[in-house]
Amino acid sequence: MNPEEIRIAICGASGYTGGELLRILGKHPHARITAVTSERSAGKPVTDLFPHLHGRGALVFEPLDKQVLLDKADLFFMALPHGASQEAVNFLHSNGKKVIDLSADYRLKNPDAYRRWYKHAHAFPETIKRAVYGLVEINRDKIPGATLIANPGCYPTSILLALYPAVKRGLIDTTHIVINSASGVSGAGRKAETYYSFCEIHDSFRAYAVTSHRHTPEIEQELSIMAGCDTAVNFTPHLLPVNRGMLSTVCAPLLKNISQQEMLDVYREFYDKEPFINVLRDGVFPDIRNVRGTNRCDLGLAVNERTKSLILVSAVDNLVKGASGQAVQNMNLMCGFEETEALTDIAIVP
Amino acid sequence: MNPEEIRIAICGASGYTGGELLRILGKHPHARITAVTSERSAGKPVTDLFPHLHGRGALVFEPLDKQVLLDKADLFFMALPHGASQEAVNFLHSNGKKVIDLSADYRLKNPDAYRRWYKHAHAFPETIKRAVYGLVEINRDKIPGATLIANPGCYPTSILLALYPAVKRGLIDTTHIVINSASGVSGAGRKAETYYSFCEIHDSFRAYAVTSHRHTPEIEQELSIMAGCDTAVNFTPHLLPVNRGMLSTVCAPLLKNISQQEMLDVYREFYDKEPFINVLRDGVFPDIRNVRGTNRCDLGLAVNERTKSLILVSAVDNLVKGASGQAVQNMNLMCGFEETEALTDIAIVP
Amino acid sequence: MNPEEIRIAICGASGYTGGELLRILGKHPHARITAVTSERSAGKPVTDLFPHLHGRGALVFEPLDKQVLLDKADLFFMALPHGASQEAVNFLHSNGKKVIDLSADYRLKNPDAYRRWYKHAHAFPETIKRAVYGLVEINRDKIPGATLIANPGCYPTSILLALYPAVKRGLIDTTHIVINSASGVSGAGRKAETYYSFCEIHDSFRAYAVTSHRHTPEIEQELSIMAGCDTAVNFTPHLLPVNRGMLSTVCAPLLKNISQQEMLDVYREFYDKEPFINVLRDGVFPDIRNVRGTNRCDLGLAVNERTKSLILVSAVDNLVKGASGQAVQNMNLMCGFEETEALTDIAIVP
C-alpha cells in the first residue's frame, strides 16, 4: 500500500524537532502537512519562528485541539514535552490514528521504571504495550505494522547502534560498559533559560546529569533485550558548544580474542544493507560534522589489545537520526514509502 | 534544448568550492560528473577529502591534463586559484567547451585593472571579452547564450544584489557608498596556514585587506554599469569566526525623499520573480544562518530619516550563492534546465 | 589623597558587568567590597552564580536596601538596568556618596533626548547636570573632582576613541560618518531569553536595532561636543557569535589631503601618554581577541586615497573598557589611585 499522499499533523511544532520535521517533510513527495500546533505561538505563521523555512508554504500554528485535529490528519508526529505527550498520544491512537511520539513517554516498557526516572506515574500502561520502539535498524520487522511508534531518544540511538553488532554476537561483556556521550545544545530544546544562553555555553564543556540522565533506563532496556540479560551501564552525557551533533564513545571488555579487522568485518556485515549506517574504514573515526543535517550514523571502532577492550565511536545528528529524521524513517516504513524518502541529504561541510 | 544529461568536469575540486559543487551537482538530475581534478590529491578517492560525500559515487581525483579532459566533459567548472585559471579556461573555451570560471580571472573587463589589483598581467584579453559576468539577477538575458561565465565573487554578489534596485532607480548617491562585509572563514579556501588555524580565528573578529581587497574593482565595475557613471566605494571586509555565511551592510545617502515602506516596495517589485532573492518584511533583517547551505540571498533595509540615508543588509552563503550554487544556477540557464534545479534546499537551522 | 582602602558596594552585581567588577576589584589593593546586591539572588553566595570567582572571598548577595547600603560603602558601582538606576543613583549621590553608574541613565545631557530614545521621562534632570561622562581619555580633567560618573556605553567607547583625534584636529567631515560595529553577546546581559540562547546565536551574524540603537544619541552628543557642531551618524550594530569583544569600523570623508603615515602620527601623538590606548603600527588592524579581558583599546587606520576617506577600526572588550574596567579606571581617578591599578592584565590568547 503506497498512498499518493498522507495528511500529517505535527503537535508541538515550534521547537527544534518540530522545525526539523517541517524541513524534512517539506521535501517528501507523499507527505502533506495539514496542521501544526503550538500553544504559545498559535496564530503565527510558521516562518515567523523559522525564517529559514521561507518559501515552504504558508502554515500557521494552531492550538492543540484534539477533536479538531482528528479530522485533519492521518498520521501525527508528537513533539510535545515528556509528560505532556502521554494523554494526547493515547487519545489520537485510540481514535485510530497513526502516531509517532518523539517524547520519551512510550519508550519504557516498565511503568515503574517510567515513574522512577520521570518522577510521575504513567496513566496509560496498556497503550505502552502497543508502542514499538522505533529504532529501525534493530526493530525493522515490527515497524510496518505498528500504529504507535516510540521514537528513540538521541543518546540511545547513537549508543545502541554502536553496540548492537558486538552485543548480538556476544563479543563483549555487557556488565562493564562505559559510555561517554557529548551532544550539541539543540538537544535541550528551544528554551528561554539562562543556563542555555549563548554566553553560558560558548567556549564551555561540561558533564551533566551524571549518573542520573533519563536516557539511561532506555539504553539499559534495549541493551538487555539485545543481550538477553539485565545490564546496567555507566552513562555520562556532556554538553558540547555546537548546535547539533552527538558523539558517543563506548568502551567494553572483549569476551573473545578478536582482531580489529575481524570486528570491523562483523560490523560491516551487520550493517551492510542499512542505508543510514556508515561503518568507516579501518583507523577512521566519525566526526559530528559529517552527519550534521542528515539521517546518517557514522561508526568507527578500535580493538585495544593492551586492555582487551573494544572502543566504539558513533556520530549522529541529535535532531535528525536522533529525533525528527528517524521519525520520518519510521513513517516511511509505516506507510509503505521508500525508507530513505526525504532523508537522502548529505551534510553541509564545512 | 534540454539535454537528458550533461557531462561535467570540475577542475580544482579538492577545495571548499569544489566540495560544494560535488554536493550540489550530486542532486542534479541532468548532471553527470565525469572528472574531478586536483594536483595534490590525484589518485585519491573524493571521499578521502570529503567524508561527508560518502555514498555519492566513487569519483577519484586526477591531475589536470587538458587534452584528456577535452574528451571527458562538455561543461567545465573551474575552481582553480586566481592566475592559475587563466590559461586553462582559455584553452577549454577555445576548444568549444562551455566554461564557468569560479576564479576572478575573467571578471574584470579592463586588463589594466586586473594587472593593478592582481599584480600580474592577463594573457588573454580577447577571451575576457567573451566572458559574461554571471550575476543572474542582473545579467539574466546574457547567460543562456554564453559560453564562458565569470562567476561573481562572494562579496560582490552580496553587495550588488543589495544595491541593484536602489541604484537602478536612481534613489541613492553612488559617490558616497560605504560597505562593511563580514565573511565566514571558508571564503579563504582550504588552506594550511597558521593565520587560518582554528586557534587564530575562534573568538576573534577583525577587518582585513582594508582599502585593498581585490573584490573592490569588481564591485565598482558592476556598480558603474548599473549607475551609468564611474563610482568608487569604501569597502571593508571582516573575518567572522564561522565556517560559512556573509553579511554585507551598505550605507548610502538618499537622493530623494522616500519612506522605508516605499523603498521596500521598490525592492519587492524588483525581485518579485526572483527565486533566490528574499526581501524580508518591514523591520526584519537577515541572519547568515537562515541562508547557510542555500542559494538564497536575504535582504533587509531601513531608511534613516535623521541622516537621509539608506541602510541595506544582505546575507548569502559565501560558498553557495557566493560561489558554487551561483555557478550551478548559471549552468542551469546555459543548458536550458530549470533555474532552480538542485538548488532548492533550505538551511539547516539551528 | 590616597586612602588606604575604600569601601565599595556593587548594586546589580549578578549580571556580567557585576561579575567583571568583582573580578577586577578582587585584584585592587585599595578596594574592599562590602556589599553586592541582587534581588533575584539575594541570600546566595556570589560563587553560586560565578563559580570562576571561587577563592575570592565569601560575599553573599543582598537585596538593594538603600538605607542599609548608605552605611556600608563609600563608593557605589551601579549595574542596574536602564531606568531602574535613575532613582537609586540619585538617592545615593544626594546622600554624599560617590557613584559610578554603568547604566545609560545619566549619560544624555538632554532629558528630552533621554525620553525620546528610552521611552520614559527622566525624573532627576538636575542630577544629570552633576554627572560627568566618564570617557577618561576625553574627559580626564573632570573626573578626579567628580562625584557622579556616567560610565560610557560600550559602543560609544569604541567609536569615540576611534574618532577623537581626527575630529579634534578637524581632519574629517563629521556630517557623513558611517559606523558599523559588532559586539559579543555578553553586551546584552545575562538573560533568560530564547533570542539569546546558544542555538539562536551560534553560527549566526546579524544587524540589529538598525537606525534605532540607543547608543546613537550618546555617540552624537559626544561627537557634537568634540566637533563643535551638531552631528548625526549612521550607526549599525551587529551581534557576533562570541562572548566578548567589540569591533567598530568607522568611515568618514577626509577634509584635507593627508597621508596614512601622517594620520597615524596624529593618532600616536594624541594617545602617546594613554596607558590603555594602543595605536597599532602601519598596516595592522585590531582583533577583538587581543583585548579580551583587558581595559585596552586597540586602534588601526587606513587612508583610502581613491575615495578620499579615513577608515578607523577599534577593538575593546565590551565588558571591560566598554563597562566594568572603564568604571574602575574612573574610580581610580576619582579616588586618587594609580589610573591603571587592577587594570594591567593582558589578554588570554588563544
Place this chain on the structure above:
Amino acid sequence: MNPEEIRIAICGASGYTGGELLRILGKHPHARITAVTSERSAGKPVTDLFPHLHGRGALVFEPLDKQVLLDKADLFFMALPHGASQEAVNFLHSNGKKVIDLSADYRLKNPDAYRRWYKHAHAFPETIKRAVYGLVEINRDKIPGATLIANPGCYPTSILLALYPAVKRGLIDTTHIVINSASGVSGAGRKAETYYSFCEIHDSFRAYAVTSHRHTPEIEQELSIMAGCDTAVNFTPHLLPVNRGMLSTVCAPLLKNISQQEMLDVYREFYDKEPFINVLRDGVFPDIRNVRGTNRCDLGLAVNERTKSLILVSAVDNLVKGASGQAVQNMNLMCGFEETEALTDIAIVP
C-alpha cells in the same frame, strides 16, 4: 633561599605554551626573561607573533644557540617539540642549569617505553634518571631539590589529579579504568596544517588517536606508582571546538561500599591544602570555562550506586595547569618562591 630575581630563557617560545610562559612570567616579580628562542621567527619582536603581549617589554626572538644561552640565563623553560628537546635539555642540565622541560622527552622513566611510543630512541637515559615528574600535588617533596623537571602532559595532569585520592586510598579497581578526555585545539600547538584549520574544527567533535595516544604510557606509569602495581587504562582523547580547556571523565569500579558524600570527604581531605585544586560541592561538576587562563583544577565526582562505580570529572586549562602554569608552579618551588606567585589569576567569564 629567595633570590631577588632569576634570569630565565624560554627555548621554543613562539608557540602557544611559549606565549603563555611570557604572559605568566610577565607578572612574576622575581623572574626576568633574558632570552626567547625561535628558529623560524629569529629577529622578530615577540609582539609580532603575540600582539596581545604589547606593552610587556621589547623581547626579540633569537636562534637557539646553546653556548650563547648558557651565559644568559639560570633557568630554562624548554618548549621544543618532542625529540628536539632531548639534546638541548641534556646539554643545559649537564652545564649546571636548572631546566623545566615541557616536552615529553624526560617523562617516561623507561627508555624502551619511550622508544615504543615515540618511535625513536632516547639518547640520554642517564639524564632521565635525574628528572623529576613535575606534578606538584603528587611529587611536591621532590621538586624543591630538583634540577630537571619533566613537566607533565596536559591529559595526564587532568587525569592523575582526578584519580590520585581514590587510588592512593585503594578505593577503586585500577584494572578497569576508562578515561574519556576532550581538549581544546591549542593542545595541538600553533600549526600550519589543514587538519587544524578553522573550517575543519569549528562545529566538529571527534575522537582521535584512539588506543594510541602518547600520553597513555605516561598516565599508566604514574598510576602504577600510585597504585603499587601495573595498570593499563582505556584512554580516548577527543578534540573540542574551543581554544583552551580540557575535561576528563573517568570511570572506575569501586572496591568498597562508599557513599558519594564519603568519597567527597576523602577528596576534600586530600586536597585541602592545595592552592590549585578545587573540589566542587556535592552535585556540581566542572566546566572548562571556569578554569580557562588559570592554574586551577576543578574536580567533581559521583558514586553510581547502581553500577558500583566512581565517576570523576576534572577540568584544567591545557595551556596553564596542563603546561605553562604548572611549569611556573614548578619553578616557584625549585627557586624558593611562593608556590602561587604569578598564578593567582581567575578565569575571564563569560
